[in-house]
Amino acid sequence: MALVEEKSSSSPLALLTDNAISAALSDTYSTLQERRKLLGLENPGTVDNIAREVQKDVLLSNFMFSGLRCDLQKVFSISPLFRLQHGLAMGSQALPPWQLMALYGTSNVFMQAAYSSDKSLTAWGNLRWTPRFVTKTQTSIDARQAQAMVQIENEYTGEDFSASLKAISPSILEGGLTGIVIGSYLQSVTPRIALGLEGVWQRAGLNTKPETALSYCARYKGTDWIASAQYLAQGSLGASYWRKLSDKVEAGVDCQLQFAPAMGAGMFGGIRREGTTTVGVKYNFAASVYRAQVDSAGKFGVVLEKRVAPPVTLTFAAEIDQWKNTHKLGLAVSLEGAPEELQEIAERADTQNQLPPPI
Template identity: 85%
Template sequence: MAVVVEEKSASSPLGFLTDNALSLAISDTYANLQERRKLLGLDNPGTVDGIAREVQKDVLLSNFMFSGLRCDLQKVFSINPLFRLQHGFAMGSQALPPWQLMALYGNSSVFMQAAYSSDKSLTAWGNLRWTPQFVTKTQTSIDPRQAQTMIQIDNEYTGDDFSASVKAISPSILDGGLTGIFIGSYLQSLTPRLSVGLEGVWQRAALNSKPETAVSYCARYRGTDWIASAQYLAQGSLGASYWRKLAERVEAGADCQLQFAPGMGGAGLLGGIRREGQTTLGVKYTFGTAVYRAQVDSAGKFGVVLEKRVAAPVTVTFAAEIDQWKNTHKLGLAVSLEGAPEELEEIAQRPENQSTLPPPI
């Protein structure tokens, strides 16, 4: 008769941390919570920075308005990986340099972009996708007119029903202590339509100054063809936005920003609360080869931006803004020329290149 002796494997020295009633109860509770979250069918809500992206970054003119004359010459050398060079020329603009050279490289894991201007300033972006959910984004700006170089590092994790990020702006320990700006944010979907989040900021300009902290709260609700969002800042600021798809090619949005300054109501430091605010209304029309955007705000400004592709490699953009109260205006005209060999355009149309993961921009 054969006797089988079962030998128990030696436990880990730190096994007592997991092999106890408390840790097992926490593990079971977390597993049950994960199962319930999957049954709710929650989607990723985006990020706190993009809580109102449909209005502020797509419909309104904040990212599209410019003045003066501008010409961009682009040359695409490769599609996958993406490699592009661009020369930019500007005249009559206070925001854009007279000349700028920009290079871009990107694939499914790495994105790198650098811009060198005629004023000897250099800006570089570098993003690395560690996993499909985790991305590290960096930005460095060197300007001879500024005393300090700006460095920004952003670590962003995108889960199935939440997004979390930790951002550091110009961090330093060279002065004997920690200085800089550190921002942490978290946005969670509670239902298929409602998501809430918060953002915390810790900043310290120098060691001889006290650290400052602030916490903001935000919420986002997504309807069938509309999205509403709100954000409250601890300094006394309140922002609300509303986006709606009016038709297949028409979108509209409203953005309202309110600020409350205590003790500035007109009776000295002990006065009431001064309330300041601005409301902006915008609309976006998408045609076959053109995109038209227009907005008007409570400060008396009216602006339009028309972007039209007049030919396959040529895009013309017209921008105009009128300030009724200050009796001023701005005009802008831009021409973009993009060139790529025909074989690259054929490669871009292939199904295997269209289904690849985009660069971690």
């Protein structure tokens, strides 16, 4: 009678789990998970940041500017983080004359918005659902453009892999899916080697055929150096090398090579190869950071950030193009204000193991 009662009280879905096939799959999965843990694999980062140490930390792509710039920042609270910033610029083609930016962030929520004098609005909003799963959004509205840009990304960070799915300006109002969808996956196969791929699907309108592309990437992490390579389906190849020379000095090399049909060569003509190699170095001093780079196109640039006082930071940028005989100069002043009690709270928060905002 006891056996009959146990069978009758079991769930109707027990047949899907209490069988030889599901048990074998569960045992196989558990065995693979144990072997992966024994390999000592680490999270390799994401495909978008596969060359972050060189392209975003050492080289000047994210730091070069021209003209005069002044940033006035005011921190109202640390936990949660709330900050307002006024930006003034003059003589710059990339920066607006005036910009107001607000930032709010906790360990699970990050929100930032920027409104410029040219009536453009850009907003970022990130939400951390779990310690490993984050949703990132970005919206850009510009009066000079007919359509707004919306980007939604879901990113999952595993113990030894990272996966993300991104949609740029998706729409189904025309009766079908249009926009750009990007999916990427990066997996550590050994403690030093990581392999990944990225797929792109895009369709401008229903009257056009969708286009797809697949890219491959690899990353090798040494003791004090990192090398990465990425091949794009459009016919371009990128390679980078980063090395930590000392506690305060970092160096990097980035090479970008594009393959395209030669002009006027016809369908069976030759392939034109164009490429640029950039070498950069970064010095971290006690109160300043110095970056310099030179590339094969004849450009030489430097950026110096120096904190002259706790609330004041000066930034000097310069770039010279030897072949075109042109140059750019930039000078920025950043003033940051925060009460002393907030600075003490920030120092105490740094000593605690808190998750940073999902930026």
